[in-house]
Amino acid sequence: MIVIQSRDNPLVKRVHALSTSGRERRKQGLTVLDGAHLVAAALDAGVGVCQLVVSESGLASEEHQALIARLDRLCPQATLPDKLFAHVSGLDTPSGLLALMATPALGAPVATVAQSVVVLDGVQDAGNLGTLLRTAAAAGIQHAWLTEGCAQAWSPRVLRAGMGAHFLMKVYERVDAVSLLADFPGPVMATVLGARSQSLYAVDLAAPTAWLFGAEGRGLSPALLARATCHVHIPMPGAIESLNVAAAAAICLFEQVRQQG
Amino acid sequence: MIVIQSRDNPLVKRVHALSTSGRERRKQGLTVLDGAHLVAAALDAGVGVCQLVVSESGLASEEHQALIARLDRLCPQATLPDKLFAHVSGLDTPSGLLALMATPALGAPVATVAQSVVVLDGVQDAGNLGTLLRTAAAAGIQHAWLTEGCAQAWSPRVLRAGMGAHFLMKVYERVDAVSLLADFPGPVMATVLGARSQSLYAVDLAAPTAWLFGAEGRGLSPALLARATCHVHIPMPGAIESLNVAAAAAICLFEQVRQQG
Known part of the structure; x- marks a missing residue:
C-alpha cells in the first residue's frame, strides 16, 4: 500500500475537496464513505468503491484489515498519517478509514412506481x-424523492447518519415532486398539526403511499401540500408543540409497517 | 436595557462559561436557553429566567420584543453587539436572544411512580x-432517568433539540437506574435486535412502562438489560441493520400511545 505524507499530493487534495465541497462531489460524480461500517455496507450491497484510504493508526483495526483484504487488487489503497487523514476527512470524528465511490446516476424518477415513496x-x-x-x-421503502431545497444526499454527514440506507x-x-405527484397512483399523505385532519391511527395504510415530510419549522411548501390527498396528524398526549x-416519519412509516404486517 | 461592549464584562464571561462548559453549569446551577422558542416555552411552563441577553440585530425581531416586554422588570436585560453575542452563545447558529435559568433541583427519583418512564x-x-x-x-411521558454516561441534559445543544421538553x-x-428499576412496579421494556424477542406490535402496552434505550452502537449496559422484564423488537422489512x-424510541412510545388511545 502506498504511503502519502504531503498535503500537496493530488489524492490528498482530491479527497479533501470531495469531503468538504458539495460542488466538487457533483462535478466529479464521486463521494466519500467515511468509516468501515459504511464501506462494508456499500460492498455488501454490490456497490463498488474506487479508492481506499486508511490512517496509520487505523491500520491496527481488525475491521479495517478485513476491508483492506477484501478490496485487495480491486481498488488502489493508500495510507496517510493520522493528522493528514483528519485533514482529508470532512467529519469531526474521523474514523480512520474511508473510500471514494461514484454516486449513482439514476435518471429521472417514475411517478407510477407501485411502491411507497418518501418525499422529503x-x-x-x-x-x-x-x-x-x-x-x-x-421500513422497506425503496424510493426517496428529495426536492431542490434538501441537503445533498451523498454528503459525508448524510451518509454517516444514513448508516447504509443509501445503498x-x-x-x-x-x-x-409537485409535478411527479400529479401522477402518483396511491394516496399522498401529509402529516400536519392540529385536529382538522384524521388521526394517523384511523387511516388505512394498506396501499403504497407517498409520504410527504417537510423541513422543521417551515414545513411543506404550499404547492406540495396541495398535492396531498390525505392529511393526518399524530395524536400527542403531551403538551409539546411538535415532533x-x-x-x-418513524412513527408514520412504522404504523404502515404495523398495518401491513 | 444596558448595552455591553466588552468581552471582559463579567456577564459576558459568565454567559460564555455557561454556554461552553458543563462543569460551570453544574457549579453554578444555571444554564443557557438559546432562542425565543425555548425561552417562551420555559415561561409558558412557569419556569422563571434570571437574565435576558439580546443581540443588537436580534432587537428588531417582533418575537424578541414580545419576550423583552414580557420579562420587563422581572429580570435584568442586556444587549450585546452581534459579534459578542455569537461569542457568548455556544451554538453554531446563534439565535439572537438567550436567557439564563436555574436548572431544577429535583432530588432523587422515585421508583414506584405510577407512570411510564424513559430510561436513557x-x-x-x-x-x-x-x-x-x-x-x-x-407521548405524554413525564419522567426521564438518565444514567451517568449520558450527555448533560441541560446543555444548550440538548435543550435546543428538546424544543421545550425539559420544562x-x-x-x-x-x-x-439498575437499583431503581428493581422496585419499578410495571413492565421494564428493552428494545433489542433479532428475532428471539416479541414483536413490539404483539405486546400489550396498557400498563405504565419503563422504556430502556441505550447508546447507538454499544446499546444497553448488561446490568441494565438484565433488569428488563420484556424484550421487544421492531419488525423491519428493510435490510438495514438497526434504527x-x-x-x-419514537416508534415504541407512540405504539403505546396508539394502544392506550
Missing part, C-alpha cells in the same frame, strides 16, 4: 436527512 | 438525547 421537502439538516433515509430503508434505496435529488421530523 | 443509558449525542426527550414529552418533564440525571435510537 427542504430537509436541510444533514442528521435529520440521513436519519429519515435510514428509517425509510428500515438500499433509490435516492433521487432535485426532484420536481422532530425524523421522529414523526 | 449512555446517550452521549446531544441531538439524539434532546430528540428523545422531545418525543417522550410528546414538561422531570429529567433526572446521573441516575442509578437510530431516537427513531426507535
Whole structure:
C-alpha cells in the first residue's frame, strides 16, 4: 500500500475537496464513505468503491484489515498519517478509514412506481436527512424523492447518519415532486398539526403511499401540500408543540409497517 | 436595557462559561436557553429566567420584543453587539436572544411512580438525547432517568433539540437506574435486535412502562438489560441493520400511545 505524507499530493487534495465541497462531489460524480461500517455496507450491497484510504493508526483495526483484504487488487489503497487523514476527512470524528465511490446516476424518477415513496421537502439538516433515509430503508421503502431545497444526499454527514440506507434505496435529488405527484397512483399523505385532519391511527395504510415530510419549522411548501390527498396528524398526549421530523416519519412509516404486517 | 461592549464584562464571561462548559453549569446551577422558542416555552411552563441577553440585530425581531416586554422588570436585560453575542452563545447558529435559568433541583427519583418512564443509558449525542426527550414529552411521558454516561441534559445543544421538553418533564440525571428499576412496579421494556424477542406490535402496552434505550452502537449496559422484564423488537422489512435510537424510541412510545388511545 502506498504511503502519502504531503498535503500537496493530488489524492490528498482530491479527497479533501470531495469531503468538504458539495460542488466538487457533483462535478466529479464521486463521494466519500467515511468509516468501515459504511464501506462494508456499500460492498455488501454490490456497490463498488474506487479508492481506499486508511490512517496509520487505523491500520491496527481488525475491521479495517478485513476491508483492506477484501478490496485487495480491486481498488488502489493508500495510507496517510493520522493528522493528514483528519485533514482529508470532512467529519469531526474521523474514523480512520474511508473510500471514494461514484454516486449513482439514476435518471429521472417514475411517478407510477407501485411502491411507497418518501418525499422529503427542504430537509436541510444533514442528521435529520440521513436519519429519515435510514428509517425509510428500515421500513422497506425503496424510493426517496428529495426536492431542490434538501441537503445533498451523498454528503459525508448524510451518509454517516444514513448508516447504509443509501445503498438500499433509490435516492433521487432535485426532484420536481409537485409535478411527479400529479401522477402518483396511491394516496399522498401529509402529516400536519392540529385536529382538522384524521388521526394517523384511523387511516388505512394498506396501499403504497407517498409520504410527504417537510423541513422543521417551515414545513411543506404550499404547492406540495396541495398535492396531498390525505392529511393526518399524530395524536400527542403531551403538551409539546411538535415532533422532530425524523421522529414523526418513524412513527408514520412504522404504523404502515404495523398495518401491513 | 444596558448595552455591553466588552468581552471582559463579567456577564459576558459568565454567559460564555455557561454556554461552553458543563462543569460551570453544574457549579453554578444555571444554564443557557438559546432562542425565543425555548425561552417562551420555559415561561409558558412557569419556569422563571434570571437574565435576558439580546443581540443588537436580534432587537428588531417582533418575537424578541414580545419576550423583552414580557420579562420587563422581572429580570435584568442586556444587549450585546452581534459579534459578542455569537461569542457568548455556544451554538453554531446563534439565535439572537438567550436567557439564563436555574436548572431544577429535583432530588432523587422515585421508583414506584405510577407512570411510564424513559430510561436513557449512555446517550452521549446531544441531538439524539434532546430528540428523545422531545418525543417522550410528546407521548405524554413525564419522567426521564438518565444514567451517568449520558450527555448533560441541560446543555444548550440538548435543550435546543428538546424544543421545550425539559420544562414538561422531570429529567433526572446521573441516575442509578439498575437499583431503581428493581422496585419499578410495571413492565421494564428493552428494545433489542433479532428475532428471539416479541414483536413490539404483539405486546400489550396498557400498563405504565419503563422504556430502556441505550447508546447507538454499544446499546444497553448488561446490568441494565438484565433488569428488563420484556424484550421487544421492531419488525423491519428493510435490510438495514438497526434504527437510530431516537427513531426507535419514537416508534415504541407512540405504539403505546396508539394502544392506550
